[in-house]
Amino acid sequence: MGILSKLGIYFDEVDKIRVLEPEICNQTNELKEQSKIYIEKINEFQKISDTFILLxxxxxxxxxxxxxxxxxxxxxxxxxxxxxxxxxxxxxALISEKSIELERLKVQLTSLQKIEMEQTEIINQLTHTQ
Structure with missing residues (x-):
């Protein structure tokens, strides 16, 4: 470890001066790339979720x-x-009404037939007695 390293000054692989150690810088860049990928996946998940919710x-x-x-x-x-x-x-109800009316008419018919027979009998008696 050199004097510059003790002061927190480093040189990277292309001899640029860095304030961070090259390994920490590489890890930071790797974390940055992984974060980008993670954010892209989260955004893709959000789009899929929105589509699913809409459907x-x-x-x-x-x-x-x-x-x-x-x-x-x-x-x-x-x-x-x-x-x-x-x-x-x-x-x-209509059938019941008509049945009742039919029974009434049957009774009336029977009564009229009886009257007709009586009148026919009277007519026959009157015509035979003369």
């Missing part, structure tokens, strides 16, 4: 849209089922 966000939006469509279709189906049930109930 998952878009996918989540699409899923939400389809979910809402499915809910809408399900609600429409439920409404159609309820409407069908209501329509069936209305038809059953």
């Amino acid at each position: 998952t966000s878009n996918l989540a939006n699409e899923i939400e849209k389809r979910k809402m469509k499915a809910i809408g279709a399900h609600n429409m189906l439920q409404n159609m089922t309820k409407e069908k049930e209501n329509h069936c109930q209305q038809l059953q």
Whole structure:
């Protein structure tokens, strides 16, 4: 170790004067290069992460849209089922009304037939007695 080395002055491989030891200078430069590579990888990771987040966000939006469509279709189906049930109930009520009316008309027909028979009998009696 020379006098200059004791004072903190060194010469590198091309005989330039350095304040740092050449080995420490080389290690610093190596660390600087590794840091650059690390930063580049971090930036690349950030870009990939941003892309992934964007894709998952878009996918989540699409899923939400389809979910809402499915809910809408399900609600429409439920409404159609309820409407069908209501329509069936209305038809059953109409059938009941018509059945009641049919029974009333049958009774009325029987009554009118009875009256007709009685009148026919009276007419026959009147026409035979004369």
